[in-house]
Amino acid sequence: MFGKFGRFLRLLGFDTEIADSHWNDSYLLKIALETQRILITRDFQLYQRCNPVSSKNYSKTLPYGVYCDVETVVDFLTCFFKTFDIKPENYLWDAPDSQEMIEVSNKSEDISLNIRIPFQPRCTKCNSSLKSISEQEAKTLVSEGTSRYFHNYWQCSxxxxxxxxxxxxxxxxxxRTLKKVAIRFNSPSFSKKNL
Ligand SMILES: [Zn+2]
Structure with a gap:
């Protein structure tokens, strides 16, 4: 399940390694330390083998760790944004609602024209950066139905x-998910205990 959360972080532009299910705890800690990554886990015992991100007296032989005991993407992202003090509002963009988008797309109009994503997504599959490609180039790489309706494309580098x-x-x-995160993030009743 954390793989799904990791792919969401990549989509938001965070350089994210997703652990293989066969990696054991020692290997995970080693990889996190060697690659200077912060280990995010819902395994409290594993978390206890890390330096808390807020710790000033850290051990150089351990990676930093974050404990997010969560089940859903919304809870995970709320935990993530809170821990690193990042405002979810910075990741929202103006867009028509779904119904409006469907109606517009049925008219074969440009439905992606007015959407500006305020972050640089990374590839959800391999974590590499994405580069913009022209509509013409994309036409040879996607289905006809897709190229008819969408006009802004990226390709994994x-x-x-x-x-x-x-x-x-x-x-x-x-x-929609990011909007729910922003509401939870700003909720006065929110505390780490909720996670
Ligand atoms: Zn890729």
Whole structure:
């Protein structure tokens, strides 16, 4: 499940390694330390083998760790944003609602024209950066139905991946999730205990 959360962080532009299920705790700690990554886990015992991110008296032989005991993407992102003191509002963008998007797309109009994503997504599959590609180039790489409706494309910069991305209707789900995170984040009743 944390793989799903990790892919969401990549989408938001965070350089994120997702642990393989066969990695044991010692290997996870070693990789996190060697690559200077912060280990995010819901395994409290594993977390206790890390330096808390707020710690000033840290051990140089341990990576930093964050404990997020969560089940859902909304809870995970709220924990993540709170821990690193990042405002979720900075990740929201103005967009028509889903119904409006569907109606517009049925008219074969440009539905991605007015959407400006305020962050630089990374590839959810391999964590590499994405580069913009022209509509013309994308046309040869996506289905006709996709190229008819969408006009802004990215491609993964990793030559072994090259996954294509575009802003389609699923981005409305992403926006909805981020809006829920912003509400939770700003809720007066929110505390770490809620997670
Ligand atoms: Zn990729």
């Amino acid at each position: 990793n030559p072994n991946c090259k996954k294509i991305y575009w802003i389609g209707r699923h981005w409305m789900d992403i926006l």
